[in-house]
Amino acid sequence: MIRLVVPKRPFPRPTPETQAYWDACKEHKLTLQRCLNCEGQPAYFYPRPFCPTCLSRNIESFEASGKGTLHTYIIAHRGAPGFQDDVPYVIAVVELEEGPRMMSNIVDVEPTPENLPVDLPLEVTWEDLEREARDGTTEKIGLPLFRPARGGS
Amino acid sequence: MSSPLRMASAIVGAAETEELGVIPDKSATQLHADAAIRAMEDAGVTNSDVDAVLTAGSPTQIAEYLGIQPTYIDGTSVGGCSFMLHVAHAAAALATGRCNVALITHGQSGRSRVGEGGRFGGGSTPSAQFEDSYGTWGAPSRFTVPFVRHMHEYGTTEEQLASVAVAQRQWATKNPRAMMRDPIEIQDVLDSRTICWPFHLFECCLVTDGGGALIMVAADRAKDFPKKPVYVMGMGESVEMTMISQMQDFTSSRAFVTSGREAFKMAEIKHSDVDHIMIYDAFAHLPIFAMEDLGFRKKGEAAPWFAEMKSAPGGELPVNTNGGGLSYTHTGMYGMFAIQESVRQLRGEAAAQVDDVTISLAHGVGGMFFAAGTLILTNDPSA
Numbered sequence: 001m002i003r004l005v006v007p008k009r010p011f012p013r014p015t016p017e018t019q020a021y022w023d024a025c026k027e028h029k030l031t032l033q034r035c036l037n038c039e040g041q042p043a044y045f046y047p048r049p050f051c052p053t054c055l056s057r058n059i060e061s062f063e064a065s066g067k068g069t070l071h072t073y074i075i076a077h078r079g080a081p082g083f084q085d086d087v088p089y090v091i092a093v094v095e096l097e098e099g100p101r102m103m104s105n106i107v108d109v110e111p112t113p114e115n116l117p118v119d120l121p122l123e124v125t126w127e128d129l130e131r132e133a134r135d136g137t138t139e140k141i142g143l144p145l146f147r148p149a150r151g152g153s
Numbered sequence: 154m155s156s157p158l159r160m161a162s163a164i165v166g167a168a169e170t171e172e173l174g175v176i177p178d179k180s181a182t183q184l185h186a187d188a189a190i191r192a193m194e195d196a197g198v199t200n201s202d203v204d205a206v207l208t209a210g211s212p213t214q215i216a217e218y219l220g221i222q223p224t225y226i227d228g229t230s231v232g233g234c235s236f237m238l239h240v241a242h243a244a245a246a247l248a249t250g251r252c253n254v255a256l257i258t259h260g261q262s263g264r265s266r267v268g269e270g271g272r273f274g275g276g277s278t279p280s281a282q283f284e285d286s287y288g289t290w291g292a293p294s295r296f297t298v299p300f301v302r303h304m305h306e307y308g309t310t311e312e313q314l315a316s317v318a319v320a321q322r323q324w325a326t327k328n329p330r331a332m333m334r335d336p337i338e339i340q341d342v343l344d345s346r347t348i349c350w351p352f353h354l355f356e357c358c359l360v361t362d363g364g365g366a367l368i369m370v371a372a373d374r375a376k377d378f379p380k381k382p383v384y385v386m387g388m389g390e391s392v393e394m395t396m397i398s399q400m401q402d403f404t405s406s407r408a409f410v411t412s413g414r415e416a417f418k419m420a421e422i423k424h425s426d427v428d429h430i431m432i433y434d435a436f437a438h439l440p441i442f443a444m445e446d447l448g449f450r451k452k453g454e455a456a457p458w459f460a461e462m463k464s465a466p467g468g469e470l471p472v473n474t475n476g477g478g479l480s481y482t483h484t485g486m487y488g489m490f491a492i493q494e495s496v497r498q499l500r501g502e503a504a505a506q507v508d509d510v511t512i513s514l515a516h517g518v519g520g521m522f523f524a525a526g527t528l529i530l531t532n533d534p535s536a
């Protein structure tokens with residue numbers, strides 16, 4: 001019998017430009033990149049081997065603090081394939097302390113508008129994803145999620 | 154100096170598919186063809202007259218299917234506003250002699266999925282890597298994400314959002330071709346199923362089958378065709394990003410601002426000259442964003458304006474007079490239907506005809522705030 005298994009979360013497939021980001025995620029390190037050419041060395045996201053502002057290739061990766069704020073969000077009452085049992089859940093844009101913004105889920109909190117005021121302080125937390133690769137080995141990746149900050153900012 | 158494209162071209166044929174809504178007996182390609190043939194009939198031309206084919210997807214397939222040997226093709230596909238861009242690109246091609254009669258088509262089996270390609274891209278695009286893993290499931294879970302920030306910064310309310318759907322339903326009650334025609338109140342919208350808070354079912358567009366097509370020629374030939382010509386006064390287009398999380402300002406679309414600014418610059422008109430507006434409304438916040446980003450209302454002032462029913466029948470500035478994507482139809486790439494309603498209003502043949510429409514603006518969005526196209530159209534040849 002063929003069983004169709006829908007993995008809960010689609011497994012991100014890195015490209016050469018994003019491999020280092022996803023490798024760091026495996027070790028629960030959230031990385032950003034910054035431009036060493038632009039004034040103030042602004043951080044940016046998502047990973048690219050050049051600065052999206054000035055196009056300089058003089059950039060470096062660094063570990064982000066994992067702190068951020070809730071910039072905007074929705075509370076999904078209909079789930080994506082594999083997420084149907086998780087509704088309602090929060091799809092959010094997190095503004096990282098370093099400036100860039102990224103999509104994530106807000107976890108460890110009852111998803112209501114009252115619990116989720118805009119600009120709520122957040123901190124990163126991790127979910128490990130696994131799947132079987134074509135050669136039978138197990139592939140792993142870490143996915144950065146966020147939860148309300150537990151003090152000590 | 155005026156743009157050489159200002160008033161250089163005109164829409165002389167316009168038609169939608171004979172049916173709209175649920176059309177399980179026609180493939181997507183046939184919906185293109187049905188609309189295209191009806192637009193050619195409307196303009197009094199045939200496939201041997203058409204020498205330019207513009208469509209979002211495969212102009213090759215449309216040309217082959219309709220027996221057209223084009224000298225100019227354009228497959229620009231940036232989502233539902235693609236047809237605004239096609240009108241703009243056809244205007245340039247007609248003005249520079251690349252073609253004489255341009256056909257722009259749309260057909261989509263959005264509901265019945267007959268003869269459509271795969272629905273999900275997947276793979277390793279940026280959005281597949283950095284958004285899909287978070288449980289997004291298409292437009293309702295991503296297009297809606299910016300709005301809470303707008304609520305936070307401008308005090309925009311859930312009731313104001315709902316009022317956009319109510320105003321448009323008032324227009325739809327006058328339109329026999331609209332899918333949703335029962336009058337609704339704010340509370341009905343708020344009581345409809347929550348899809349992605351703060352959005353309810355009635356604040357999300359329909360999913361339908363259908364199509365539309367346009368015929369364009371150079372303005373100096375426009376009077377040789379049977380219908381009242383609709384001249385292209387101004388046009389703009391732009392893009393911003395491919396991931397909603399990377400929108401620069403969640404209360405304002407850079408693509409809208411850029412596209413709208415260019416269209417007004419070319420048209421050489423003031424906002425108060427515009428008599429009628431069509432705004433692609435995949436979700437109820439889009440008319441709010443567009444009225445602000447196009448410069449009709451200051452930031453934070455569009456939502457109260459909609460709540461006062463200023464866009465509804467009898468209001469000061471009619472918006473989305475066919476009922477829009479929320480109540481009329483929404484095949485997936487609705488922009489074509491916004492242009493069709495602008496043309497109908499300018500010809501004086503709309504189901505809910507507004508008095509004295511001389512200038513109409515049609516604004517489209519592509520993807521989820523990813524792209525935009527703006528057209529300013531007029532029926533006044535001396536404009």
Ligand SMILES: [Zn+2]
Pocket residue numbers: 035036037038051052053054055056
């Ligand atoms: Zn730089």
